[in-house]
Amino acid sequence: MQTLSSDMTAWIDAQQSEMIKHVCALAEINSHTLNTKGICDVAKLVTEFAAVLNPDLTETIEMPAAPNVDDLGNVIENPIAPALKFTKRPNAPIQVLLMIHMDTVYPIDHPFQSLNWIDDNTLNGPGVLDAKGGIITMLTALQAFEQSPHASELGYTIIFNTDEEIGSPSSVNMIKEHAKDVHLALVYEPAMPNGDIVSTRKGSGNFAITVQGQAAHAGRDFFKGKNALNAVASLTQELNKITNADSGTTCNIGYIHGGGPVNVVPDKAVLKFNIRLFDADAQVSIYQQLKALTEELDQTEGYGAQLHGSFYNPPKVLTPALSQLMEHIQLLSKDLGMDIQYQPSGGVCDGNKIASVGTPVIDTLGPRGNYMHNPNEFVLVDSLPQRTKITAALLSAYASGQLPIPGH
Numbered sequence: 458m459q460t461l462s463s464d465m466t467a468w469i470d471a472q473q474s475e476m477i478k479h480v481c482a483l484a485e486i487n488s489h490t491l492n493t494k495g496i497c498d499v500a501k502l503v504t505e506f507a508a509v510l511n512p513d514l515t516e517t518i519e520m521p522a523a524p525n526v527d528d529l530g531n532v533i534e535n536p537i538a539p540a541l542k543f544t545k546r547p548n549a550p551i552q553v554l555l556m557i558h559m560d561t562v563y564p565i566d567h568p569f570q571s572l573n574w575i576d577d578n579t580l581n582g583p584g585v586l587d588a589k590g591g592i593i594t595m596l597t598a599l600q601a602f603e604q605s606p607h608a609s610e611l612g613y614t615i616i617f618n619t620d621e622e623i624g625s626p627s628s629v630n631m632i633k634e635h636a637k638d639v640h641l642a643l644v645y646e647p648a649m650p651n652g653d654i655v656s657t658r659k660g661s662g663n664f665a666i667t668v669q670g671q672a673a674h675a676g677r678d679f680f681k682g683k684n685a686l687n688a689v690a691s692l693t694q695e696l697n698k699i700t701n702a703d704s705g706t707t708c709n710i711g712y713i714h715g716g717g718p719v720n721v722v723p724d725k726a727v728l729k730f731n732i733r734l735f736d737a738d739a740q741v742s743i744y745q746q747l748k749a750l751t752e753e754l755d756q757t758e759g760y761g762a763q764l765h766g767s768f769y770n771p772p773k774v775l776t777p778a779l780s781q782l783m784e785h786i787q788l789l790s791k792d793l794g795m796d797i798q799y800q801p802s803g804g805v806c807d808g809n810k811i812a813s814v815g816t817p818v819i820d821t822l823g824p825r826g827n828y829m830h831n832p833n834e835f836v837l838v839d840s841l842p843q844r845t846k847i848t849a850a851l852l853s854a855y856a857s858g859q860l861p862i863p864g865h
């Protein structure tokens with residue numbers, strides 16, 4: 458099956474230097490999740506780049522603040538920059554959601570802020586792979602698709618969210634809302650380093666338990682004290698029992714804060730942990746377990762305890778429609794000379810949220826590279842046009858009717 462003409466593949470190949478220029482321009486702007494000014498600057502540039510698609514509608518969507526538990530157990534509301542949304546042909550018979558985030562993991566005072574060519578094909582820089590390379594891959598693929606003779610058959614919504622790197626707490630509902638009424642969704646997280654695409658994903662939840670004990674002098678009143686750190690230590694022992702190698706469920710104790718001078722019985726402690734699992738049903742029972750543990754401590758004399766957080770990302774499981782979408786991508790990639798394999802991942806992304814409303818989604822259509830979330834992060838720039846072709850071919854195949862819409 459040939460869905461991309463040789464003219465079109467040549468056109469995409471010819472975009473490589475322009476794509477690199479755009480990735481660099483985006484990566485030069487710090488857009489850490491909490492740097493709302495930087496994210497707005499990235500959004501301005503993305504809007505300029507997206508103008509070639511001549512969208513019917515360009516919108517910004519205000520985001521609610523993202524709650525975070527601080528070291529004293531207080532809930533802090535972090536402002537989150539507005540998301541960006543473009544709509545094209547909303548009345549076309551086939552509707553697709555395309556999305557990727559604009560935020561990165563590197564704070565504004567992080568030493569990793571600039572670009573560096575490792576060799577002709579390897580560009581090192583903050584967010585070049587995750588996910589600024591993905592932003593440009595998506596936009597270029599859509600630009601290619603707009604030249605397809607069947608473009609009128611397929612419309613799309615593009616969402617660029619701004620809080621993915623903290624788990625999308627502010628955009629989760631907006632994402633689900635937009636994922637509900639489309640035939641399929643495509644997300645531009647980086648491919649696996651060897652080019653593989655992720656099939657299923659574990660679910661994930663971030664939680665915090667804040668503990669209030671009673672301070673006392675360690676010498677005079679030791680027995681009047683209620684030690685918050687001891688309570689947290691007991692909690693971690695209980696939480697570790699959630700981990701099960703057979704089912705793949707894990708509970709990672711990630712952060713403990715509390716205490717001070719050793720002659721004082723500590724009265725405050727914060728415990729943060731992450732739970733991942735393949736089994737969607739287990740989410741409910743594990744959450745009940747967390748609630749019961751917290752309540753038990755809360756009802757212990759002299760102690761108070763509160764549970765924060767939830768399973769933001771339900772597991773992404775294999776459905777018939779997803780299998781079909783995966784096969785289509787494999788088939789088209791083969792025609793383009795790429796051997797795409799699938800693998801499950803313990804990592805989570807916005808693909809989990811999209812899948813939770815029943816929409817088939819492939820979420821690693823971005824470029825190849827490695828070391829995301831790390832100053833060694835790099836993108837292989839020849840993968841920018843390669844991955845662009847996959848999306849352009851897929852959309853063309855659906856618009857022309859060469860492939861059936863998955864699940865229909």
Ligand SMILES: [Zn+2]
Pocket residue numbers: 558587588621646647
């Ligand atoms: Zn990402």
